[in-house]
Amino acid sequence: MIIASLGAAGWLFATGQAGTVDGLFLLLTVLLTALVFALYVLFVIHRAMEAAAAPAKQPAKAGPAAAPAKQAPAPVAQP
Numbered sequence: 001m002i003i004a005s006l007g008a009a010g011w012l013f014a015t016g017q018a019g020t021v022d023g024l025f026l027l028l029t030v031l032l033t034a035l036v037f038a039l040y041v042l043f044v045i046h047r048a049m050e051a052a053a054a055p056a057k058q059p060a061k062a063g064p065a066a067a068p069a070k071q072a073p074a075p076v077a078q079p
Helices: 002-015 021-053
Strands: none
Touching: 002 021
16 A cells, blocks of 8 residues: 555656646645555554563462352242
8 A cells, every 4th residue: 555655646746647736635645645554564563573572471370269159148938
């Protein structure tokens, strides 16, 4: 998407369409699309680098023995 958007921006300049009002808005749209996808790619790369650099988490140690679960009181039979 980044390459396609930048290619479309280049095409708008090459054909002279970037000089019109419609072409200007189309140029801004394709550049904004390229920017959004580029920022997303940078975000994904940054998260992957953080995950690779983080040490592996130690398994949780067993805590004190769990207390037995309370039993619900038996219902009273009505006459």
